[in-house]
Amino acid sequence: xxxxxxxxxxxxxxxxxxxxxxxxxxxxxxxxxxxxxxxxxxxxxxxxxxxxxxxxxxxxxxxxxxxxxxxxxxxxxxxxxxxxxxxxxxxxxxxxxxxxxxxxxxxxxxxx
Amino acid sequence: xxxxxxxxxxxxxxxxxxxxxxxxxxxxxxxxxxxxxxxxxxxxxxxxxxxxxxxxxxxxxxxxxxxxxxxxxxxxxxxxxxxxxxxxxxxxxxxxxxxxxxxxxxxxxxx
Numbered sequence: 472x473x474x475x476x477x478x479x480x481x482x483x484x485x486x487x488x489x490x491x492x493x494x495x496x497x498x499x500x501x502x503x504x505x506x507x508x509x510x511x512x513x514x515x516x517x518x519x520x521x522x523x524x525x526x527x528x529x530x531x532x533x534x535x536x537x538x539x540x541x542x543x544x545x546x547x548x549x550x551x552x553x554x555x556x557x558x559x560x561x562x563x564x565x566x567x568x569x570x571x572x573x574x575x576x577x578x579x580x581x582x583x
Numbered sequence: 584x585x586x587x588x589x590x591x592x593x594x595x596x597x598x599x600x601x602x603x604x605x606x607x608x609x610x611x612x613x614x615x616x617x618x619x620x621x622x623x624x625x626x627x628x629x630x631x632x633x634x635x636x637x638x639x640x641x642x643x644x645x646x647x648x649x650x651x652x653x654x655x656x657x658x659x660x661x662x663x664x665x666x667x668x669x670x671x672x673x674x675x676x677x678x679x680x681x682x683x684x685x686x687x688x689x690x691x692x693x694x
Contacts, residue, residue: 475626512686513589513672513684514627516682516683516684519680563682568676568678569634569678571617571632572627572682573629574627574628577626
């Protein structure tokens with residue numbers, strides 16, 4: 472049971488490049504989400520999904536796209552990277568409301 | 584608008600003593616609260632949670648207290664150990680699938 476798996480662990484991009492951060496979970500969780508962690512800002516919700524085909528915006532959605540075609544996968548897309556998107560990104564999942572979130576190990580992204 | 588606040592960015596405690604981490608929230612719709620612990624270069628891991636129908640929940644050395652009228656919760660760690668040194672996040676769940684996190688408190692337990 473791998474839990475929540477994120478790839479890559481590290482990534483360096485140039486301004487304007489695009490990329491996709493991958494997230495997969497093997498716990499059959501309906502709820503998945505993406506957070507970014509910045510110094511002094513805590514964990515801020517980017518986008519979340521309550522099931523395949525259903526996504527919604529969190530606190531800081533601008534510059535990011537998501538889709539959820541399967542229960543297992545929830546990729547985060549940066550269409551045109553900006554230095555302000557330099558951060559550590561965490562994917563999380565849980566079975567349902569009022570249960571704990573399980574986090575992946577994170578992706579450290581630098582945009583130059 | 585920070586709905587979940589951890590006003591102490593850092594805390595130092597001697598080994599064996601009590602660590603108290605505090606968290607305040609503004610949204611009265613929050614009714615389930617969680618604490619997470621995070622080591623450097625790792626994802627946050629769940630510690631303990633509490634529902635709004637309770638005012639206290641214990642799990643070993645960790646106890647969470649909830650004061651709904653003050654919109655305040657605290658995490659007590661007794662006794663504190665060097666391995667408890669980490670960043671602690673409180674989080675709040677209003678039942679609409681968004682979990683809101685605080686800014687974190689870095690705990691250092693001094694041997």
